[in-house]
Amino acid sequence: MSDETNGTSSPEQYAIGLSFGNSYSSIAHISQDGKVEVIANEEGDRQIPSILSYVDGEEYHGTQAKAQLVRNAKNTIASFKDYIGKPYKSIDPTPCHYSAHPTESDGKVVFTVQDKEGDATSNVSVSEVTTRHIKKLRASAADFTGKNITSAVVTVPTDTTTEQKAALAKAAKDANVEILQFINEPIAALLAYDSRMPEAVQDRIILVADFGGTRSDAAVVVATGGGLYSILATLHDYELGGSNLDQVLIDHFAKEFEKKNKTDPRKNDRSLAKLKLESEAVKKALSQSAAATCSIESLADGVDFRSTINRTRFQLLSVKVFQRFTRMIEEIVKKAGLDVLNIDEVILSGGTSHVPKIAENIQALFPESVQVFAPATSTAALNPSELSARGAAIQASMIQEFDKEDIEQSTHEMVTVTPHTQYAIGVQVTGDPADAFTVIVPSTTAVPARKTKTINAPEGDVLVVVSEGESDIKVTKPEPKTKTKGATVEDADDEDDDDDDEDEEDEEEEIREKVYKVKKQLAEFQFTGLKKGAKLEVTVNVDSDLGLSITAREAKGKGGVRGALEKPKVTENGSA
Amino acid sequence: MSTTIEHNGVKVVGPPKDFKPTDSSNPNFRAIASLSPGIMRTIEPVGPAFMAYARRKRLGRTFSEDERIQQQQKVKKVEDESDGDISEPEDPLMLARDPKDWRGQDHYAVLGLSKLRHKATDEQIKRAHRKKVLKHHPDKKAAAGEGDNVDSFFKCIQRAHEILTDPVRRRQFDSVDEAADVEPPTKKEVQAKPGNFYKKWRPVFESEGRFSNKQPVPGLGDDKSTKEEVEEFYDFWYNFDSWRTFEYLDEDVPDDNADRDHKRHIERKNNNARRKRKSEDIARLRKLVDDCLAMDERIARFRKAEKASKNKKRVQAEEEAKKAAEAKAKAKEEEEKRKAEEEAKAKVDKEQGKKAKEAAKNAAKKNKRAVRGSVKDVNYFATGEPSAKDIDDCLNDVDKVIASIDVDELAELVQKLEVAGKDGAKVKEVFTIKTAEMVGTSKLKDSDLKYFK
Numbered sequence A: 001m002s003d004e005t006n007g008t009s010s011p012e013q014y015a016i017g018l019s020f021g022n023s024y025s026s027i028a029h030i031s032q033d034g035k036v037e038v039i040a041n042e043e044g045d046r047q048i049p050s051i052l053s054y055v056d057g058e059e060y061h062g063t064q065a066k067a068q069l070v071r072n073a074k075n076t077i078a079s080f081k082d083y084i085g086k087p088y089k090s091i092d093p094t095p096c097h098y099s100a101h102p103t104e105s106d107g108k109v110v111f112t113v114q115d116k117e118g119d120a121t122s123n124v125s126v127s128e129v130t131t132r133h134i135k136k137l138r139a140s141a142a143d144f145t146g147k148n149i150t151s152a153v154v155t156v157p158t159d160t161t162t163e164q165k166a167a168l169a170k171a172a173k174d175a176n177v178e179i180l181q182f183i184n185e186p187i188a189a190l191l192a193y194d195s196r197m198p199e200a201v202q203d204r205i206i207l208v209a210d211f212g213g214t215r216s217d218a219a220v221v222v223a224t225g226g227g228l229y230s231i232l233a234t235l236h237d238y239e240l241g242g243s244n245l246d247q248v249l250i251d252h253f254a255k256e257f258e259k260k261n262k263t264d265p266r267k268n269d270r271s272l273a274k275l276k277l278e279s280e281a282v283k284k285a286l287s288q289s290a291a292a293t294c295s296i297e298s299l300a301d302g303v304d305f306r307s308t309i310n311r312t313r314f315q316l317l318s319v320k321v322f323q324r325f326t327r328m329i330e331e332i333v334k335k336a337g338l339d340v341l342n343i344d345e346v347i348l349s350g351g352t353s354h355v356p357k358i359a360e361n362i363q364a365l366f367p368e369s370v371q372v373f374a375p376a377t378s379t380a381a382l383n384p385s386e387l388s389a390r391g392a393a394i395q396a397s398m399i400q401e402f403d404k405e406d407i408e409q410s411t412h413e414m415v416t417v418t419p420h421t422q423y424a425i426g427v428q429v430t431g432d433p434a435d436a437f438t439v440i441v442p443s444t445t446a447v448p449a450r451k452t453k454t455i456n457a458p459e460g461d462v463l464v465v466v467s468e469g470e471s472d473i474k475v476t477k478p479e480p481k482t483k484t485k486g487a488t489v490e491d492a493d494d495e496d497d498d499d500d501d502e503d504e505e506d507e508e509e510e511i512r513e514k515v516y517k518v519k520k521q522l523a524e525f526q527f528t529g530l531k532k533g534a535k536l537e538v539t540v541n542v543d544s545d546l547g548l549s550i551t552a553r554e555a556k557g558k559g560g561v562r563g564a565l566e567k568p569k570v571t572e573n574g575s576a
Numbered sequence B: 001m002s003t004t005i006e007h008n009g010v011k012v013v014g015p016p017k018d019f020k021p022t023d024s025s026n027p028n029f030r031a032i033a034s035l036s037p038g039i040m041r042t043i044e045p046v047g048p049a050f051m052a053y054a055r056r057k058r059l060g061r062t063f064s065e066d067e068r069i070q071q072q073q074k075v076k077k078v079e080d081e082s083d084g085d086i087s088e089p090e091d092p093l094m095l096a097r098d099p100k101d102w103r104g105q106d107h108y109a110v111l112g113l114s115k116l117r118h119k120a121t122d123e124q125i126k127r128a129h130r131k132k133v134l135k136h137h138p139d140k141k142a143a144a145g146e147g148d149n150v151d152s153f154f155k156c157i158q159r160a161h162e163i164l165t166d167p168v169r170r171r172q173f174d175s176v177d178e179a180a181d182v183e184p185p186t187k188k189e190v191q192a193k194p195g196n197f198y199k200k201w202r203p204v205f206e207s208e209g210r211f212s213n214k215q216p217v218p219g220l221g222d223d224k225s226t227k228e229e230v231e232e233f234y235d236f237w238y239n240f241d242s243w244r245t246f247e248y249l250d251e252d253v254p255d256d257n258a259d260r261d262h263k264r265h266i267e268r269k270n271n272n273a274r275r276k277r278k279s280e281d282i283a284r285l286r287k288l289v290d291d292c293l294a295m296d297e298r299i300a301r302f303r304k305a306e307k308a309s310k311n312k313k314r315v316q317a318e319e320e321a322k323k324a325a326e327a328k329a330k331a332k333e334e335e336e337k338r339k340a341e342e343e344a345k346a347k348v349d350k351e352q353g354k355k356a357k358e359a360a361k362n363a364a365k366k367n368k369r370a371v372r373g374s375v376k377d378v379n380y381f382a383t384g385e386p387s388a389k390d391i392d393d394c395l396n397d398v399d400k401v402i403a404s405i406d407v408d409e410l411a412e413l414v415q416k417l418e419v420a421g422k423d424g425a426k427v428k429e430v431f432t433i434k435t436a437e438m439v440g441t442s443k444l445k446d447s448d449l450k451y452f453k
C-alpha cells in the first residue's frame, strides 16, 4: 500500500469490513456514493448473532439460530469466537454454558453436535464453525451488494495473538474470503469517527471503550500527525459485558415469578433459556424507552409470565454492574499513566454502550468539555454497535487495490514501529508566567513530525524559550475546614459510619487543572525591538532520529531565526 | 541550565544583556540541550494518514526478515503477557474446601494472590481469577469425565472473585484479613540489634496503613529522620482515620421467613459487636503506637538535642549580655575620657585666649600711648609753645581716632608715625590721610574732627 501496484481491481474483487464478536457480527462496505453502509442480512439484521444451530439436518444462522437456544441448546453453537486459535486448556467455557459445550479433542476446542435426531454426533472444530459462520456472512454481503466478495478487513480485540489471527485467516480463507488486514477494534471505532472529517483530525488523546456482550475492552490512544494512531494502554475484562445486565434482569424476573408460582424458572434449562432471550430484549428496549415488558409464554410449569419494569428500577438493580464499567475507565486512565484531565475525547463502542446510564456515569468522570460519544451523551454519536464494522469497511476500501505482499510490507513493524517523543515540546515567551507553556509538538508524537504555532509576543526585546514539558495536574485545595483533632476517631464509633463512602462526599472538592512542568530547556531565541501586538510563528521540526530544527519569525515577516539541535545520545533514561 | 526562567510563578524574563548565541553567525539563537530520547511505539497501520506515512517511510523499499525481527524487539509493549506475580501452587486442602463456608475462606489464596493480598490491583484480581476459571471450570471437568463435586472449588473461586471485585465487600474482607497483619515486635526483639526498631516496626505500620482513609501514609522513617518527620508520623497515627469495619464477622441474619423479633435481635447483636470491635481496634492501635513511641530512641534524642540547644542558647545569651555590658562600660569610659579631655582643652584655650587678649590689649594701650605721644613729640603741631586749646583740639581728634580705630590699623598707624618721627608736617600728613580714610569707611564723621581735616 505504499506503492502503486500492478494489480488493478478486477470487477470480481470486492472487500468488505467485518466485525466478528462472540455475541454479534456485522459487515459493512462503502456504497456507490462513498458512504459507509452497514449491511443487513436476509432477516434484516445488522447485528447478526454469531450463532449456528443444527436442526433436522439444516443449518440455521444468526437470529434464527439464537432462537434455537431454547429448544435445541445442545446443537446450537454460540460464543465461540474467542476460542479460535487457542488450545482447550486456555479457554473459558463459561459463556457457552447455555449452548453447546466446548470439549477437547487433541488439545483443540471442538463442539459435539448432532445434525439430526437419530444421527451420530460429530465433532466440529472451532475453525470449521468459524468458516461456516463467515460463509453465511459472505453470502449476505454478496446478496446485499450484488458483488463477489473476495476479501475483508477484520477487526480484532487488541489482545489477539498471532496464532489467533493465523487461525482466523485460515478459517476465512476456507470460506473464500481473504483477510487483507486485521485491525484493532478501538482503532476501527476511532477511524469510523475520524473519517467523517478526515482533513480535520485533531491531535488528541482518546479513550475508546468497547462494552460488548461477554467481554469489555478499553484502550487509550494518542492521535498525532493528522490521524496517526498509537495505543498507549489497553485493558480487558473477560467477565464483564451485556450478559451481566441480562443476568440482573433474569434474577429479577425469576424472583418475581417464583414469588407468585413457587417455582424458580432458573432451575430448568429451557425456562432459563427463554428468560435469558427475553431479558436481553427487555434490556435493549430499556435503552430506548422508560419502561419495557417481559412477556414469556409458558415460562415454567406451563405458566405464562408477564411483567413490566421501568428504567429506574433496572438502573437500581444494575448499580454494581454499572460501577464495574465505570471503574474500568478509571483504571485504564491510570494504567496509561494519565489523569482524567489528560483525556480529550471518549468513544464508547459495543452494543452495551447503548445503555444510557453507563454512558452518563462515564461522562460524569470527565470535565463537561470532554465529549463522550455514545447515544445518551452526544447527539453526534454513531451507533456503537456498528463502529467496528464501519472502521473495517473504510480500511477495506482503502487497501483493496493493493496486493497482499505490499500490504504485508507496509503494515510490518519496519514501518509501523517508530520513535515517539517522550515529552511535549513547547515555548515560553518573555512576560509569560513561569508555568505557562504553549505546546507545539504534543508528547507521544510519532516522528518525523513538523508543527507550527503562532504565539503572541510582548513589545520590546523578547526571549523565546523552547523546552520539553511534562503534563502535570495542579491541585488547588479549597480553604481547609477546621477539624478538631481526633474527631475522626470518635466518628468511627458512631453506629452508621460503616458506609465509608459518605465521608468522601463531605469533603470539599479540590480544583484540579492540567498544567505543564518544564522538564528540560532546549534552546532560546532572542528578538529585539518587537512592535506592540507582534506575533511570532514558531515551527518545530523533529526528524526521524529526534534531531530538532526550530524556526521562529515574526508572523508574515521574512527570514526569522533558525536553529538546530543535535539528535539525543541514545541513553535509556534520557538524562542528557 | 539557563537561568532565564524564574519559577514559582515569576514571569519569564526578557533576554539578558549578554545573550550568548551558540554560534556568532547566528546571533539570536542559543542551543541548550538535545531532545530526550524517544520511545519506540507502534503506529496503527490504519487510516489515510497512515497510508501517506507508510509511503514516505518505505519509498518502495522491501524489508528483509532480519530487519523485521530486530525492529520487533524494540517496541514498547502495551499488552500484558506475564502472570508472574499471580501464580502460586494450590494447596490440596484449599481445593477441597466446602464453598458454603465462604466466610472462613481466604479469598486471596483461592485466587492465588496470597502474596499480594490488599495490594493486588483490580487488574491483577481479574487476571488471577481468569487463570483459575480456565483451570477449574466445572464444564471442563465434567467434559473430562471427572466425577462428583466438579464445581465445589469453582464456587469458591467465584465467591472470592465476587467479594474482591466489589470495593465495599473487599474492604470488609480486608478489614479482617489476619493474614495481612504484621505482629508488633517486643521490646526484646527491638533491642536485640541496632536498627531493629526500624526493621521490625516498619512492616507493622505499612500493614496498618492499609486501613487509612488518608493516603499516602507517612513512613516510620529512619535514624536520619528530622524531628518534624517523626512528629508528623506520630501525629498521623494518633489521629488515625481508619476505614476498617467489622461486618464481615456478622452472625448470619436469618432469611425472610424467620420471625421478626429474632431477626431484629440478631441485627442488634451484630451492630453491637461491630461497634465493640471497632472501639477495641482503636484502642489496640493506640496502644501499638504508644509501644512504638516508647521504644523510639529518636524521641529521647530529639529531647536531648532540644535541651542541649536550649542550654546552648542560654549560654549564648548570657555571653552576649556580658559582652554587651562590657561594650557599654567601655563606651561610657571612653565618653568620659573624651569629655575630660575636651574640658581641659577648653580651659587651656580659654586661658590662652585671655593672655592673647591681654597682650593685645597691652599692645593697643602701648600703641595708643605712642599715638598720643607722637603729637606731643611734635609739639601738638604748634609753632612755639602750644596753647591749651591747641593741645585740647589736637588730642581730642587723636582720641577720636583712637576710639574708632581697630587694633591692626592702630599698629599700622603707629608704624607710619614712627617713620614720620618728629617731623610735625609728616606726622600731620599721616594723621590727615588716616582720618580721611576713616571718614571714607564711615568709621569717623567729618564733623567729629576739628584738627585733621
Ligand SMILES: Nc1ncnc2c1ncn2[C@@H]1O[C@H](COP(=O)(O)OP(=O)(O)OP(=O)(O)O)[C@@H](O)[C@H]1O
Pocket: A020, A021, A022, A023, A024, A025, A047, A211, A212, A213, A214, A215, A216, A241, A242, A243, A280, A283, A284, A285, A287, A349, A350, A351, A352, A353, A354, A355, A385
Ligand atoms: N440497544 C441496546 N441496549 C442495551 N444493550 C444492547 C443494545 N444493543 C445491543 N446490546 C447488547 O450489547 C451486547 C453485544 O455487544 P456487541 O455486539 O458489541 O458484542 P460482541 O462484540 O459481539 O460481544 P463479545 O463482547 O461477547 O465479543 C449484548 O449484550 C447486547 O445485548
Ligand SMILES: [Mg+2]
Pocket: A021, A022, A210, A212, A213, A350
Ligand atoms: Mg466486541
